Amino acid sequence: xxxxxxxxxxxxxxxxxxxxxxxxxxxxxxxxxxxxxxxxxxxxxxxxxxxxxxxxxxxxxxxxxxxxxxxxxxxxxxxxxxxxxxxxxxxxxxxxxxxxxxxxxxxxxxxxxxxxxxxxx
Numbered sequence: 001x002x003x004x005x006x007x008x009x010x011x012x013x014x015x016x017x018x019x020x021x022x023x024x025x026x027x028x029x030x031x032x033x034x035x036x037x038x039x040x041x042x043x044x045x046x047x048x049x050x051x052x053x054x055x056x057x058x059x060x061x062x063x064x065x066x067x068x069x070x071x072x073x074x075x076x077x078x079x080x081x082x083x084x085x086x087x088x089x090x091x092x093x094x095x096x097x098x099x100x101x102x103x104x105x106x107x108x109x110x111x112x113x114x115x116x117x118x119x120x121x
Contacts (some may be wrong), residue, residue: 008050012063013114016042018109019053022087026080066112077102077118084108084116 013019021041023029025095029044029051042053056062074080081091084106092113103117 008052010052011110012056012116013053014056015109016040016053016055018088021116022084022089023051023053025087026084026089030044030062040111064111065112069113069115071103071115071117074118077104077116080116082117090102 001096011019020031023044023046024031027046029046031042031044034041034043039055039058041055041058044051048094077095081095081104085091088109090107092107095102095104097103099120101117101119103115104115106116108114
């Protein structure tokens with residue numbers, strides 16, 4: 001059996017400035033501008049992997065909604081909801097609760113869905 005490891009993730013981005021602002025403030029990612037394919041791309045480290053924002057037109061991505069969803073464990077769900085809304089995120093419905101956690105969906109500025117999850121103590 002092969003041991004696979006994700007080392008990078010590229011997201012095709014429509015609203016570059018809003019996405020940079022959101023991911024910088026919500027996930028504390030420090031982006032570096034790169035010139036590639038005659039365009040500006042932005043790279044930063046996120047949870048041990050390289051996150052690359054590529055303009056959607058360069059990636060030839062015409063999707064209207066994301067084709068992926070991140071589930072992210074957070075220490076303070078209420079704070080992340082408030083901070084996400086401050087930086088252009090939108091809450092998807094009401095938080096859901098089970099025996100182990102409380103979770104809520106958020107759209108980032110490009111309408112990619114993220115599930116924030118806080119474990120119960």
